[in-house]
Amino acid sequence: MIHFKNISKIYSPHMVALENVNLIIKSKEFISLVGSSGAGKSTLLRLLIGEEPPTMGEIIVGDVSINSLSHQELPYLRRKIGTVFQDYKLLATKTVYENIAFAMEVAGKHDLEIMEDVPQVLSLVGLEGKAGQFPHQLSGGERQRVAIGRALVHRPDILVADEPTGNLDPVNTWEVINLLLKINELGATVILATHDNNIVNNLERRVVLMDKGRIIKDDEKGKYLI
Amino acid sequence: MKEKILTALKRVIKSGLNSFWRNRWISTATIGVMVITLGLITGLFLISVVAGSILSDLEDKVDISVYFKLETPASDILKIKSELEGLSDVKGVEYVSREEALAKFQEGHQNNPLIIKSLEELGGNPLEASLNIRAKVIDDYESVASFLESSRFAGLVDTVNYRQNQKVIEKLSSILATVRRSGLAAILVLAIVAVLVTFNTIRITIYSLREEIGVMRLVGASNWYIRGPFIVEGILHGLAASLLTTIIFYPSVLFVSPKVSAFLSGIDLAVYFKNNFFQIFLLQTLVGVALGVISSLIAMRRYLKI
Ligand SMILES: Nc1ncnc2c1ncn2[C@@H]1O[C@H](COP(=O)(O)OP(=O)(O)OP(=O)(O)O)[C@@H](O)[C@H]1O
Numbered sequence: 417m418i419h420f421k422n423i424s425k426i427y428s429p430h431m432v433a434l435e436n437v438n439l440i441i442k443s444k445e446f447i448s449l450v451g452s453s454g455a456g457k458s459t460l461l462r463l464l465i466g467e468e469p470p471t472m473g474e475i476i477v478g479d480v481s482i483n484s485l486s487h488q489e490l491p492y493l494r495r496k497i498g499t500v501f502q503d504y505k506l507l508a509t510k511t512v513y514e515n516i517a518f519a520m521e522v523a524g525k526h527d528l529e530i531m532e533d534v535p536q537v538l539s540l541v542g543l544e545g546k547a548g549q550f551p552h553q554l555s556g557g558e559r560q561r562v563a564i565g566r567a568l569v570h571r572p573d574i575l576v577a578d579e580p581t582g583n584l585d586p587v588n589t590w591e592v593i594n595l596l597l598k599i600n601e602l603g604a605t606v607i608l609a610t611h612d613n614n615i616v617n618n619l620e621r622r623v624v625l626m627d628k629g630r631i632i633k634d635d636e637k638g639k640y641l642i
Numbered sequence: 643m644k645e646k647i648l649t650a651l652k653r654v655i656k657s658g659l660n661s662f663w664r665n666r667w668i669s670t671a672t673i674g675v676m677v678i679t680l681g682l683i684t685g686l687f688l689i690s691v692v693a694g695s696i697l698s699d700l701e702d703k704v705d706i707s708v709y710f711k712l713e714t715p716a717s718d719i720l721k722i723k724s725e726l727e728g729l730s731d732v733k734g735v736e737y738v739s740r741e742e743a744l745a746k747f748q749e750g751h752q753n754n755p756l757i758i759k760s761l762e763e764l765g766g767n768p769l770e771a772s773l774n775i776r777a778k779v780i781d782d783y784e785s786v787a788s789f790l791e792s793s794r795f796a797g798l799v800d801t802v803n804y805r806q807n808q809k810v811i812e813k814l815s816s817i818l819a820t821v822r823r824s825g826l827a828a829i830l831v832l833a834i835v836a837v838l839v840t841f842n843t844i845r846i847t848i849y850s851l852r853e854e855i856g857v858m859r860l861v862g863a864s865n866w867y868i869r870g871p872f873i874v875e876g877i878l879h880g881l882a883a884s885l886l887t888t889i890i891f892y893p894s895v896l897f898v899s900p901k902v903s904a905f906l907s908g909i910d911l912a913v914y915f916k917n918n919f920f921q922i923f924l925l926q927t928l929v930g931v932a933l934g935v936i937s938s939l940i941a942m943r944r945y946l947k948i
């Protein structure tokens with residue numbers, strides 16, 4: 417369970433990114449976070465992985481309060497969360513294979529396990545032939561898929577995907593969404609931030625609509641209107 | 643637990659070797675700057691060895707002599723000698739008896755028949771016995787001289803040549819002190835500048851990798867797991883730089899050494915370098931590795947805050 421309790425993020429007096437957000441996400445839920453650009457979706461997700469602290473309020477993941485985690489403890493939280501960032505955040509000096517393996521390495525997974533799982537994930541995201549390439553040698557969509565591969569390879573409890581289909585064509589978009597659904601079926605909580613109303617309308621899962629840093633609508637099996 | 647640490651260590655080393663090779667141009671630049679730094683430090687070190695030995699040679703040439711009145715018995719002089727040797731400022735005392743003084747004088751003037759002849763005409767031995775005193779430090783001669791002039795043996799003393807040479811000795815003493823002090827300051831300043839240049843080179847490299855470091859944090863790497871490969875790289879840079887410096891220095895020292903020896907007899911740089919080869923190499927390696935590792939650790943601190 418993830419619980420955002422009265423969360424505010426204030427960058428400056430006239431830049432309030434989040435304002436008193438309350439949100440409970442149940443374990444194994446698939447939730448879409450929608451809203452126009454600047455609504456605060458990415459900010460909410462950044463707070464979840466402890467990239468930045470909230471200005472006010474508390475975030476609880478499972479039974480730990482993120483605010484109380486020390487700098488040394490943060491990595492343990494992050495290893496339980498797979499993250500696809502809006503700007504990929506791939507490791508530029510590592511190959512596709514190494515980028516995906518990295519998430520397992522930091523979690524202290526065994527070499528054999530890594531050698532088995534990484535190729536599987538590579539084929540899952542359709543990048544078998546690109547294992548030795550560096551990120552700058554890939555297209556935007558391919559980079560996105562590497563990021564997805566890295567986010568799910570260590571079988572996290574929570575998968576956070578910020579705009580994972582932003583650079584993909586419709587076919588690839590649905591492949592990615594189906595991948596997320598599958599991960600969700602396998603037991604992970606999935607949080608998907610997106611602008612794409614087409615995706616949201618077809619998913620028929622919970623939709624949380626944000627605007628100007630507030631949650632203005634929260635529907636089970638929602639549609640993305642507006 | 644132990645196995646996990648070993649696995650992490652293995653991964654860190656592998657990753658460090660990997661990026662050392664992948665960033666070989668950056669590595670080359672870093673090593674190049676380090677070689678200049680280490681070379682400069684080693685060079686300065688050797689120069690200070692040479693300068694130091696010139697200075698102490700010069701200092702060694704200074705001594706004072708006390709001449710005793712002709713009738714002074716040898717036993718008294720020996721008593722004074724042992725008393726002088728008991729002083730903490732005194733490095734050594736040499737006794738020259740009247741007979742020895744005469745022998746030396748005759749030897750020194752054997753090609754001058756006039757002097758030899760007049761000596762014979764004088765009959766007997768007109769030369770006084772003396773003590774040659776060497777102080778530990780050039781500044782101590784004053785206190786040795788005043789000891790002699792004020793001791794209970796003062797009556798036996800004919801002359802102390804310190805008073806004649808006092809000006810020269812004091813002048814030399816102050817020159818030596820200035821040279822030592824300003825030399826040390828110059829060496830320190832140059833070494834610090836060189837170290838800062840290396841540090842900055844490494845800092846720029848780390849700056850270019852700041853996003854990479856942040857991403858590693860965000861996907862769950864601990865700080866030490868991120869630092870590890872940089873430490874490995876730092877060690878490699880230091881080792882490579884130290885090796886290269888030695889490869890450049892060894893033949894240079896062999897080449898320069900005879901020229902230095904010709905100029906300043908008694909100084910053999912090549913022998914000094916060979917005798918202290920391992921200490922110098924070890925010191926270079928330590929400085930190089932420390933510079934590489936500490937610079938990256940300091941430079942990356944702020945990017946690990948995420
Ligand atoms: N580091 C920051 N400093 C100041 N303001 C920030 C910072 N990060 C985000 N903001 C502001 O917070 C608001 C919310 O940003 P956020 O990235 O969460 O929006 P978003 O909903 O993800 O938008 P998009 O759909 O375009 O990705 C924006 O107006 C942005 O300018």
Ligand SMILES: [Mg+2]
Pocket residue numbers: 457458459502578
């Ligand atoms: Mg965003």
